[in-house]
Amino acid sequence: MAIVKADLELCQGYANCVVAADDVFDLDDDGVVVLLRAEVPESDVDRVTDAARSCPVSALLVETP
Amino acid sequence: MSPVTVVVGSSVGGVRTAQALRAAGYDGDVVLVGEETVAPYDKPPLSKGLLAGTSTTADITLLTEQAAREAGIELLLGRAASGLDVAGRRVELDDGERLAYDDVVLATGARARPSPWGALPGVHVLRSLADATALADDLRQGGPLVVIGAGFIGAEVAATARGMGVADVTLVDPAPVPLSRALDVEVAGILARLHAENGVHTRFGVGVEGIERVAGGLLVRLADETVLPAATVVVGIGAVPNDDWLRDSGLRLDDGVVCDAYSRAAEHVYAVGDVARLPHPRRGGLVRAEHWTNAVEQARTVARTIALPESPLAHVPVDYVWSDQYDRTIQLTGRTGGTLAHVLVPGPDPDRAFAALYADADGTFAGAVTVGWPRALVTCRKAAGQDTGTSLEEIRQALSAPRPGVRKEAAR
Numbered sequence: 333m334a335i336v337k338a339d340l341e342l343c344q345g346y347a348n349c350v351v352a353a354d355d356v357f358d359l360d361d362d363g364v365v366v367l368l369r370a371e372v373p374e375s376d377v378d379r380v381t382d383a384a385r386s387c388p389v390s391a392l393l394v395e396t397p
Numbered sequence: 398m399s400p401v402t403v404v405v406g407s408s409v410g411g412v413r414t415a416q417a418l419r420a421a422g423y424d425g426d427v428v429l430v431g432e433e434t435v436a437p438y439d440k441p442p443l444s445k446g447l448l449a450g451t452s453t454t455a456d457i458t459l460l461t462e463q464a465a466r467e468a469g470i471e472l473l474l475g476r477a478a479s480g481l482d483v484a485g486r487r488v489e490l491d492d493g494e495r496l497a498y499d500d501v502v503l504a505t506g507a508r509a510r511p512s513p514w515g516a517l518p519g520v521h522v523l524r525s526l527a528d529a530t531a532l533a534d535d536l537r538q539g540g541p542l543v544v545i546g547a548g549f550i551g552a553e554v555a556a557t558a559r560g561m562g563v564a565d566v567t568l569v570d571p572a573p574v575p576l577s578r579a580l581d582v583e584v585a586g587i588l589a590r591l592h593a594e595n596g597v598h599t600r601f602g603v604g605v606e607g608i609e610r611v612a613g614g615l616l617v618r619l620a621d622e623t624v625l626p627a628a629t630v631v632v633g634i635g636a637v638p639n640d641d642w643l644r645d646s647g648l649r650l651d652d653g654v655v656c657d658a659y660s661r662a663a664e665h666v667y668a669v670g671d672v673a674r675l676p677h678p679r680r681g682g683l684v685r686a687e688h689w690t691n692a693v694e695q696a697r698t699v700a701r702t703i704a705l706p707e708s709p710l711a712h713v714p715v716d717y718v719w720s721d722q723y724d725r726t727i728q729l730t731g732r733t734g735g736t737l738a739h740v741l742v743p744g745p746d747p748d749r750a751f752a753a754l755y756a757d758a759d760g761t762f763a764g765a766v767t768v769g770w771p772r773a774l775v776t777c778r779k780a781a782g783q784d785t786g787t788s789l790e791e792i793r794q795a796l797s798a799p800r801p802g803v804r805k806e807a808a809r
Contacts (some may be wrong), residue, residue, distance in 0.1 A: 345726055345771030346719050348690055351778050361745055363726070363771030381420075385413075386693055388441060388719075 334377045334396045336384070338365045342391035349392055352383035357392075365391065400425035402703055403488050403496050405478045406504030406639075407431025409439055410670025410692035412459045414502050415470045417700030427470045428496060429460075430488070432505075434475040435526055436461055441689055443529040444553040445721050449561055450533060454526065478505070481646040483663050500665045500703045503643070503654055504696075507636035507671040507687060512545075514608040519615050520630045523550055535629040541565035543617045543627040545605050547575035549720045551633035552588070555597050556722040566597045567625055569617070571604040580734040584741075584753040584766060588727070595723050600625075636687060638672045653685040658711040660699045667699045677714050679784070680732065684714050691715040716764065717778055725749070728774040731764025731781030740789065742796045744770040752777065752796055756789035765792070 336356060345363025349356075356376075358366045372380045377396060384392035402418060404411045407429055415429045431437060437459040446452035465472045473490075480489035481501070488496040509522035521532045532554075536542065540563045544551045547570035555568045570577070574585030575592070592599050604620040608630055617625040638653040648662045649655040653674035660667045660675060668675075670692035677684040686692075691714055698710040720727045737755040744750025750769035754777070757763050765777035773796050780787040 344719075344721070345774075346690075347728070347771050347775045347778065348693075348717075350775045351717075351782070354775075354779075359772045359775060361772060363769075378420075382697060386690065388439075388689055 333371045333373060334380070334394050336367055336370055336372060336380065337393040337395065338367055339391040340364055342389050344389055344391075346388050348386035348388065349383045352386050353380050356380050357383065400499040401428065401497060402426070402500045402502065403428045403430065403498040404502040404504060405430045405488060406502075406506055406670070406672070407433065407437040407460075407472075407474065408504070408506050408670070408692075409459060409689060410506065410696050411502065411504035412437045413693050413696035414504060414669055414700050416460075416468060417697045418704055419468050419470070421701045421704035423700070423704035425499065427468075428473060428498075429465070429470050430473045430476050430478055430490070430496070432475070432477040433525065433527075436474070437472075438526050440524070443526065444523055444550055445557055447526070448523075448529050448533050448536070448554070448557045457526075478642050481643055481648070481666070483646055483648065483666060486665065498665070500667065502699060502703075503640075503662065503666065503668040503672055504670050504692075505639035505642065505672050507638045509632075510635045510637050512608070512632040513634075514605060514632070517608060517610045517615065519610075519628065520608060520632060522632050523554060524636065532629070532631065536561055536563055538628060539563060540629070541567065541625070541627050542629045542631070543615075543625050544568045544631045544633060545617070546570060546631075546633035546635070547572070547599075547601065548578070548633055548635065549576070549718070551631065552576065552592070552722050553720060554631050554633060555592060556595065559595050559597060559723070564596075567600060567627075568592055568597050569600045569603065569605060569619065569625075571602065571620075573602040575599075575601065576734075578734070579729055580753075580766060581737070581739060581755075584734075584739065587751075587768070588722070591723060591725065636671065638674075638685065640672055651683070655683060659702055659709045660695055660712050667703070669695045669699050675712065675714065679713075679716075686714040686716070688715065688718045690717045713782075716781060725769045726771060727766065727768050728771065729764070729766045730774065730778040731755070731762075733764040733766050737763050738789075740793060742773070742793055744768075744773065754789050754792055754796075760788050760790065761786040762789045762792050 343365045381394045479491040509524040606618040615627040654668040656675040674685040698712040702709040742752045752767045752773040767774040
């Protein structure tokens with residue numbers, strides 16, 4: 333399992349994460365990221381890490397133990 | 398001998414390619430060549446936070462020396478590439494050194510189109526960190542500021558300058574509205590009013606005749622014989638790809654490096670980001686996408702292709718760009734503006750947020766611009782990225798429906 337973290341202050345609603353992995357990321361009505369899951373299984377780590385790296389303001393982190 | 402990939406260009410496309418090679422398990426040498434001496438940095442903040450002084454050079458650094466070492470990326474900064482020997486697989490640097498490669502990635506980006514009215518002191522373009530620092534120094538002296546060109550860069554500079562307290566800001570463009578290449582007159586008119594509401598004087602539909610230096614400042618002469626006094630002028634009239642150094646390479650150059658769907662300009666030669674021109678399946682023809690998200694996505698696909706050449710990944714140019722102006726985020730996806738039909742959909746707070754949806758003649762959704770409404774952008778961007786057409790009406794209804802999705806309360 334890997335842990336997904338989001339910095340809600342940094343988030344600008346650019347939405348790259350949601351387009352890349354909408355099973356993990358969403359936006360609320362104010363355009364701030366929402367984590368639909370805080371943990372992702374090993375099989376999803378590469379895909380969710382790519383989604384996190386697509387954030388223009390580096391507001392997302394995927395931590396593998 | 399382990400293989401070597403040389404990445405030429407140290408902005409986001411180049412840095413992300415180098416990093417993605419490692420993420421994809423590439424075990425060869427990775428050499429990243431950059432013309433500038435400063436650590437690689439991200440460019441979107443140059444017209445926003447970095448210019449305003451709310452973010453620092455450290456904040457926008459893409460790759461520190463330590464991070465490069467840890468990732469096994471050899472950084473060659475302050476070194477400009479001057480040529481490419483495709484047959485001999487060598488990158489030539491302007492100090493005479495030749496770097497052998499097994500694969501090379503061309504990521505030299507684009508530069509600001511220079512001022513056709515001369516490069517007088519006080520006349521700026523904005524593309525590099527040095528440009529932004531010099532402009533910020535001048536803007537802190539106050540105005541008047543004249544911004545020539547109401548594209549993304551010009552509009553953002555005008556907005557940022559107002560936020561910095563520059564009192565007298567004028568935005569000039571020969572087109573009748575801002576962002577005229579991307580938007581229709583009605584939607585662009587709304588954005589023109591956003592500038593006016595924030596205290597920016599707008600002079601749209603009138604060209605610039607010249608800029609001259611006089612005692613005490615600059616004068617910008619417009620085609621209608623208006624003369625605008627300025628302490629500082631910013632010329633934001635687009636960018637040109639940095640492909641001159643490839644002139645003798647034999648690669649096909651046409652306002653950028655022409656590539657196939659796999660971002661390949663030739664065997665073992667790839668191009669990424671603003672310098673690359675490649676086929677766009679939904680637009681037809683070749684497209685040079687000058688957008689951050691496209692560069693990042695293309696860096697990922699090219700790196701995977703180099704690391705796993707038996708299964709190359711095609712890259713579909715990403716039609717997504719954002720712009721931060723005043724307190725609004727403006728987001729564009731797909732095809733917008735021009736002669737496409739459009740409808741306006743009010744957002745949750747109709748005074749501050751809306752979406753303009755564009756459709757082809759048969760009603761198929763083509764693209765959208767959203768203002769202050771990132772959730773709508775997500776819906777539109779997903780639809781714009783699909784190969785099967787969605788109708789504009791379907792998108793309009795999806796945006797207008799009460800959203801059963803995530804509520805604000807649940808998010809905090």
